Amino acid sequence: MKQCLVVDDSRVIRKVARRILEGMGFECDEAGDGAAALTACRHQMPDAVLLDWSMPVMNGLDFLKALRKEPGGEKPVVVFCTTENDMAHITEALRHGADEYVMKPFDEDILESKFADAGLAPAAA
Amino acid sequence: MRVDRAELLAFTGALTRRRAGFDIPRGSGAVELRLGTLARREGLDSVWTMLSSIRRQPDSKLAAEAVEALAPRDTWFFRDRAPFQHFADAILPEALMQAGPTRAVRIWSAGCGAGQEAYSLAMLAEERRARGVRVDAAIVATDLSRAAVRRGAQGVYDQFEVQRGLPIRRLVEHFDKEGEDWRVNSALRRMVDFRLVNFLRDFSALGEFDVIFLRHVLTHMSPQIHDRVLGRVMDHLRPDGWLVLGPWETPGNLAADLDPAPGVDGVFRKRPEARADRRVEPRAA
Numbered sequence: 001m002k003q004c005l006v007v008d009d010s011r012v013i014r015k016v017a018r019r020i021l022e023g024m025g026f027e028c029d030e031a032g033d034g035a036a037a038l039t040a041c042r043h044q045m046p047d048a049v050l051l052d053w054s055m056p057v058m059n060g061l062d063f064l065k066a067l068r069k070e071p072g073g074e075k076p077v078v079v080f081c082t083t084e085n086d087m088a089h090i091t092e093a094l095r096h097g098a099d100e101y102v103m104k105p106f107d108e109d110i111l112e113s114k115f116a117d118a119g120l121a122p123a124a125a
Numbered sequence: 126m127r128v129d130r131a132e133l134l135a136f137t138g139a140l141t142r143r144r145a146g147f148d149i150p151r152g153s154g155a156v157e158l159r160l161g162t163l164a165r166r167e168g169l170d171s172v173w174t175m176l177s178s179i180r181r182q183p184d185s186k187l188a189a190e191a192v193e194a195l196a197p198r199d200t201w202f203f204r205d206r207a208p209f210q211h212f213a214d215a216i217l218p219e220a221l222m223q224a225g226p227t228r229a230v231r232i233w234s235a236g237c238g239a240g241q242e243a244y245s246l247a248m249l250a251e252e253r254r255a256r257g258v259r260v261d262a263a264i265v266a267t268d269l270s271r272a273a274v275r276r277g278a279q280g281v282y283d284q285f286e287v288q289r290g291l292p293i294r295r296l297v298e299h300f301d302k303e304g305e306d307w308r309v310n311s312a313l314r315r316m317v318d319f320r321l322v323n324f325l326r327d328f329s330a331l332g333e334f335d336v337i338f339l340r341h342v343l344t345h346m347s348p349q350i351h352d353r354v355l356g357r358v359m360d361h362l363r364p365d366g367w368l369v370l371g372p373w374e375t376p377g378n379l380a381a382d383l384d385p386a387p388g389v390d391g392v393f394r395k396r397p398e399a400r401a402d403r404r405v406e407p408r409a410a
């Protein structure tokens with residue numbers, strides 16, 4: 001089973017995302033900020049990371065930069081999931097190695113479509 | 126006023142079938158949902174009052190608008206993926222070769238909805254061009270619905286729409302942000318020509334195409350109308366041209382004129398010897 005780490009400082013969002021991702025066949029772990037996510041990745045590198053941008057302690061972009069420098073850190077598919085929805089944020093995320101980008105609010109269709117675009121799940125019918 | 130909903134539903138189904146060929150969604154709830162906005166705009170207290178009035182004047186502008194509002198319209202970018210991948214990898218390169226240096230490859234997005242299908246094809250053409258290949262392609266996108274054609278020509282999509290089927294890199298590459306919405310860039314908009322076309326009316330002015338995408342349209346039509354519409358659309362496909370249908374959509378009676386493309390569902394090649402006279406209906410004038 002593929003592993004997905006859900007990183008968001010909102011418990012509600014983590015719960016919603018987790019339910020959808022589990023429905024797509026992922027096994028999920030959660031982290032409330034970038035630093036906790038990095039610790040989780042050092043412990044076990046997931047196949048995918050769903051990543052909020054603005055979080056306390058360490059934000060999503062800083063987490064991504066750090067992750068990509070870790071041993072094996074180039075492997076996880078990273079999908080941003082954030083309210084930042086302007087071109088500048090999106091291109092910056094892509095430049096630092098994000099694979100896909102979800103603009104909140106999201107729903108099941110969007111997550112499925114984006115994970116498929118990132119090469120992670122079969123396309124929804 | 127007491128109105129018989131079942132009777133009005135039957136009338137409405139007959140109206141859309143006769144005017145546009147498609148069957149209305151099952152159940153009064155779905156019909157109320159699709160027509161609610163129109164009824165409110167007309168200042169009528171319910172969809173049923175509006176349908177009664179349309180029944181009295183079936184040739185009114187309101188009747189035409191109701192038909193448009195009832196049309197199935199759900200659509201998204203790169204819908205079902207595989208046909209678009211096949212277009213990029215196989216159809217477009219071969220069509221370009223077939224067309225040669227003197228004419229454009231003509232592509233028809235038939236029943237285009239708000240334009241996502243046409244712009245998906247335009248993005249693929251543009252991406253091929255960006256790799257340094259000469260790509261002379263023109264896309265014609267048509268729909269029955271005025272609102273759909275207007276939206277397509279504007280090329281503005283909201284945040285939900287640009288996240289259905291559209292990879293983020295393509296959003297960055299081909300769209301500009303406008304307020305909270307996203308607009309297809311002008312290079313793509315120039316490539317696509319949006320026009321109002323009802324498959325049951327005359328559209329002979331559209332000319333001939335190398336590739337026709339007719340997806341998620343026939344599935345809403347009864348078998349008899351299905352064959353008639355497909356036949357009329359196919360009259361605009363060049364010999365050796367490609368027809369791309371949606372999942373579970375089949376060529377029906379026209380199967381003899383089409384060869385299924387190997388390895389991908391819903392893609393067909395028109396046989397050079399395809400003849401219009403084999404069909405149920407005479408060639409459209």
Ligand SMILES: C[S@@+](CC[C@H](N)C(=O)[O-])C[C@H]1O[C@@H](n2cnc3c(N)ncnc32)[C@H](O)[C@@H]1O
Nearest residue numbers: 145196197198199200236238269323324340341
């Ligand atoms: C479900 S959408 C499909 C859009 C797109 N082709 C796709 O695959 O996603 C069907 C479209 O067909 C249009 N349509 C239905 N009947 C039509 C007719 N008789 N003539 C022209 N367009 C029609 C509808 O207005 C609607 O936009």
